[in-house]
Amino acid sequence: MALLALVSVAGKALAEPVDGGHARVELISEREVATPGETVWLGFSFELDEDWHIYWKNAGDAGIPPAMYWDEATSLPEDEIGAIEWPVPHTIEVVEGEIMDYGYDDRVVLPFPVKIPEGAGETMRFGGTLDYLICKDICIPESVEIETVLDLGSRQVPNVKQADQIAGALEDVPPAFEGQARLSEQGETWLLSLTGGQVAGMGGKARFFPETHDIKHAAEQPGEFGADGLQLTLTPASDSPPETLSGVITITPEEGERIAFALSAEQGDPLEGTSGIAASDRQAGTSGVSAGMMVTLLSLALLGGLILNLMPCVLPVLSIKAIGMVQAASRGEKAHLREHGVWYTVGVVLSFAVTAGVFLALRAAGQFVSLGFQLQYPAVVAGLALVMVLIGLWLLGVFTLGTSMQNTGSGLASRSGNAGAFFTGVLAAVVGAPCVGPFVVGALGAVIDKPWPIVMAVFLMLGFGLALPFLILSFVPGLHTVLPKPGAWMERLKQAFAFPMFLTAAWLVTVLGNHPAAGATAFGAVILAFGVWLMSVSGGKLKAPVLALGAALSVFAIGWPIVTGLQEGPEEGESESYASVTPEPWSPARVDELTAEGKGVFVDFTASWCATCQVNKRTTLTKPDVLRAMADANVTFLVADFTRPDDDIAAELKKRGSPGVPMYLLYGPGASEPEVLPTLLNPGMMKRKLGAFETASLERDQQGD
Numbered sequence: 001m002a003l004l005a006l007v008s009v010a011g012k013a014l015a016e017p018v019d020g021g022h023a024r025v026e027l028i029s030e031r032e033v034a035t036p037g038e039t040v041w042l043g044f045s046f047e048l049d050e051d052w053h054i055y056w057k058n059a060g061d062a063g064i065p066p067a068m069y070w071d072e073a074t075s076l077p078e079d080e081i082g083a084i085e086w087p088v089p090h091t092i093e094v095v096e097g098e099i100m101d102y103g104y105d106d107r108v109v110l111p112f113p114v115k116i117p118e119g120a121g122e123t124m125r126f127g128g129t130l131d132y133l134i135c136k137d138i139c140i141p142e143s144v145e146i147e148t149v150l151d152l153g154s155r156q157v158p159n160v161k162q163a164d165q166i167a168g169a170l171e172d173v174p175p176a177f178e179g180q181a182r183l184s185e186q187g188e189t190w191l192l193s194l195t196g197g198q199v200a201g202m203g204g205k206a207r208f209f210p211e212t213h214d215i216k217h218a219a220e221q222p223g224e225f226g227a228d229g230l231q232l233t234l235t236p237a238s239d240s241p242p243e244t245l246s247g248v249i250t251i252t253p254e255e256g257e258r259i260a261f262a263l264s265a266e267q268g269d270p271l272e273g274t275s276g277i278a279a280s281d282r283q284a285g286t287s288g289v290s291a292g293m294m295v296t297l298l299s300l301a302l303l304g305g306l307i308l309n310l311m312p313c314v315l316p317v318l319s320i321k322a323i324g325m326v327q328a329a330s331r332g333e334k335a336h337l338r339e340h341g342v343w344y345t346v347g348v349v350l351s352f353a354v355t356a357g358v359f360l361a362l363r364a365a366g367q368f369v370s371l372g373f374q375l376q377y378p379a380v381v382a383g384l385a386l387v388m389v390l391i392g393l394w395l396l397g398v399f400t401l402g403t404s405m406q407n408t409g410s411g412l413a414s415r416s417g418n419a420g421a422f423f424t425g426v427l428a429a430v431v432g433a434p435c436v437g438p439f440v441v442g443a444l445g446a447v448i449d450k451p452w453p454i455v456m457a458v459f460l461m462l463g464f465g466l467a468l469p470f471l472i473l474s475f476v477p478g479l480h481t482v483l484p485k486p487g488a489w490m491e492r493l494k495q496a497f498a499f500p501m502f503l504t505a506a507w508l509v510t511v512l513g514n515h516p517a518a519g520a521t522a523f524g525a526v527i528l529a530f531g532v533w534l535m536s537v538s539g540g541k542l543k544a545p546v547l548a549l550g551a552a553l554s555v556f557a558i559g560w561p562i563v564t565g566l567q568e569g570p571e572e573g574e575s576e577s578y579a580s581v582t583p584e585p586w587s588p589a590r591v592d593e594l595t596a597e598g599k600g601v602f603v604d605f606t607a608s609w610c611a612t613c614q615v616n617k618r619t620t621l622t623k624p625d626v627l628r629a630m631a632d633a634n635v636t637f638l639v640a641d642f643t644r645p646d647d648d649i650a651a652e653l654k655k656r657g658s659p660g661v662p663m664y665l666l667y668g669p670g671a672s673e674p675e676v677l678p679t680l681l682n683p684g685m686m687k688r689k690l691g692a693f694e695t696a697s698l699e700r701d702q703q704g705d
Contacts, residue, residue: 020142022049022134027126027146028109030166033157034150037118042148043111043166044068044084044130046104052136053105056089058210058247060101060217063139066110066132075124082113087172088248088260089209093218100218102209109169116152124150174248174260179229181265183245190215190236193271194249195229198261200273204253206230211246214238227655228273241267254451275655275673294454301458305465340421341474345467347425352463355429356456376607376645387427388505395498397491429463502526511609511643581627586640588648591667598670600635600693605649605663607642612679613662620681629686633693634669669693 017024024047034040044066046054055063070078087108092101116124127147134142151157179196192208206223208215219235230251246264253259506526584590586603594601604621606613620626630637640649642661653663656676664681665674666689678685 017045017047018144018146020132020134020144021140022052022136023047023054023132023142025130025132025144025146027130027148028162028165029148029150029159030163031150031156032159033153033155034116034124035154035156036116036120036152038156039113039115040150041111041113041166041170042126043109043162043169044146045107045109045162045165046132047107048105048134049136051105052134053092053101053103054108054132054134056102056104056209057084057086058102058212059133060092060103061099062094063101063103063135064133064141066130068128068130070126070128074126074128075120076114076117076126080115081126082115084110084112085170085173086110087169088174088250088258091207095218098218102217109165111166111169111173116150120152122152124152126150174250174262177249177261177263180271181263182268182271183241183265184268184270185241186233186270188236190234190241190245191231191270192234192245192249192265193229193231193274194263194265195271195274199229199251201227202230202251202253204251206232206252207250208232208234209248209250211248212242214242214245224275224657226274227651229271231270231274243267270672272672294457297454297458298461301461302465302468305462306468308462308466309469338474339418341471343418343421344425344474345464345471347422348429348467349425349460349463351426351429352459352466353456356459359459360452360455376609376643385505385508388501388508392498392501392505395501396495425467428466499526499530502529508609581630581637583637583639586638586649588652590638594636595667595670595672600633600669600671600690601638601665601667601674602630602635603638603640603665603667603674605640605642605653605658605661605665607661609643610661616662616664616679616681620683620686623683626683626686626690629690633690635666635690635693 017026026045028043028045030041048054055065057065059065070081074081087104087110089102089104092103093099094101114126125147126149127145129143130146131141131143133139177194177196178198179194182191182193184191184193203225206221206225208221210217214237216235216237221232221234223230223232232249244264244266246262248260248262250258250260503526583604586605591601591603604613604617606617608614627637640646640652642649642653653660656663656665658676662679664677664679666677667674675689677689
């Protein structure tokens with residue numbers, strides 16, 4: 001009994017950690033007593049000094065993984081001791097963009113299995129020398145002598161503490177990926193694509209840790225998430241891809257813990273459904289957006305809001321604000337002018353905040369919402385059109401607002417003016433949504449899948465940009481001295497501003513109407529009304545020219561709808577034909593059919609309420625030379641009309657990371673994945689891209705001959 005006690009004490013002493021210099025190392029076991037025939041897990045336990053690290057099985061650009069050299073006294077031959085099951089490592093950036101390593105810091109256990117032979121004796125000993133490279137600012141090779149003795153018996157006795165440590169390490173060992181993985185050459189890069197139930201519908205940050213040195217470890221790995229999986233772009237370090245590329249893929253969702261899978265990707269074409277929303281890069285924070293990127297996004301949102309002031313959707317509404325500023329500035333009411341600017345800004349920013357709230361709520365419910373989505377509903381469009389008409393009638397002086405309030409005192413009237421400024425800001429934000437510009441799309445597209453604080457910040461900055469010009473003008477000293485004195489001109493200016501409101505109402509009517517006559521008649525009515533108004537206000541020395549202009553506009557307005565709008569339009573379900581190209585309705589199945597035939601495809605995601613879409617249509621997509629280039633390149637023109645809600649279109653917009661229309665996709669001949677074109681098109685760009693398809697087709701034909 002005394003001898004057994006001494007052996008037990010000696011065994012426990014041997015199990016104490018060994019200090020290698022910058023790490024305490026121990027050989028641990030999940031069992032105090034094991035049974036012959038079972039598999040027992042042992043592990044190398046490291047406790048590292050602060051800021052020091054050791055390496056994964058592939059150390060990256062520099063480093064050496066730990067290696068155990070078993071001594072002759074070990075009870076089993078080395079080839080009967082299982083290999084280390086490596087937990088998921090993390091990246092260690094040594095020199096930015098040049099040297100990247102993979103490893104562990106703080107605490108880590110490297111577990112490995114041992115099969116106990118059936119005929120083993122009463123104990124089994126494991127021991128030897130463990131060499132490892134440990135690094136901070138410098139790297140130091142360290143070596144420790146470690147061992148443990150495992151008692152054998154008829155019943156298992158766990159070592160609770162060490163078993164927990166090993167179990168925790170095994171939980172960090174990535175399981176095998178159950179889906180498909182492909183490695184594809186993409187020009188000078190490789191594309192790693194994955195599909196399967198484990199990754200379908202996920203988002204966040206992704207990173208691939210290779211087991212070999214076939215890729216450049218320090219290179220960025222830009223990625224995308226699609227409906228069925230994800231893809232990463234890798235930078236090769238060798239001339240040709242290996243037959244199989246093995247490693248570990250990690251995915252960190254926006255909310256939740258990192259998950260990882262071990263995979264082997266074979267060469268082949270990229271897997272379908274693995275592209276769409278851009279994945280966050282490895283250098284981003286937990287939000288998926290770095291500080292520098294956030295500044296860029298907010299700057300783009302501010303610039304986009306400023307540009308919205310020049311868009312046709314917003315410009316008419318700003319006439320209301322301009323009238324209030326002119327009146328207040330002409331009377332020298334500095335304080336009142338500043339109040340108007342502040343309340344207008346509050347109205348705009350609050351409206352964008354509400355829009356962001358709706359966006360986030362619908363996103364949380366799993367739905368897709370785009371900018372301008374409110375104009376997909378006829379009741380909203382009709383209501384806005386009627387509001388515009390009422391405002392126009394008020395500006396013409398058909399009725400007045402606020403007279404009852406004004407009778408109660410000047411203080412109440414002042415509040416009424418601030419309420420009007422607030423309402424103008426709300427109206428500008430509502431009707432400005434369809435005028436999505438490139439800067440707005442860039443900012444919103446980048447944060448469409450990000451956490452709510454980032455989405456809200458971009459929306460608020462967009463609203464602040466829209467309100468900023470009037471806010472600055474409201475605080476410009478001496479603005480009232482620049483403008484002319486009050487007089488009859490102010491009433492005429494107010495009446496003139498009514499007609500942009502009527503034009504906005506007419507445009508909204510075209511959104512409601514399916515026939516060109518609806519829009520032509522509405523715009524004709526506004527021009528007619530403007531001509532009559534000109535004749536009614538003509539006087540003084542300019543009476544004859546104004547009368548003539550008004551009469552000419554009236555005649556033009558009567559004839560214009562007949563010439564341009566009342567012609568017979570296309571039958572229901574029939575597309576308008578442009579030159580030698582007839583656009584067809586878009587569907588995912590039609591795209592698959594055309595690309596399978598080896599044809600190119602251009603898809604126009606548009607809506608009648610989208611001002612940018614209509615500009616692109618008139619300046620580029622209906623130009624004969626562009627359409628001829630499309631025909632010569634054997635590219636089919638498909639149209640995805642998002643004027644009304646459409647689940648398939650919404651899914652495609654979400655897949656491509658677009659916050660709304662316009663969106664333009666260009667598939668090369670037979671290509672499974674498209675190029676996403678800019679939101680502002682021009683004929684030169686389109687002809688260059690289509691010309692490249694035609695040239696490639698001719699070269700293939702010549703090679704075939």
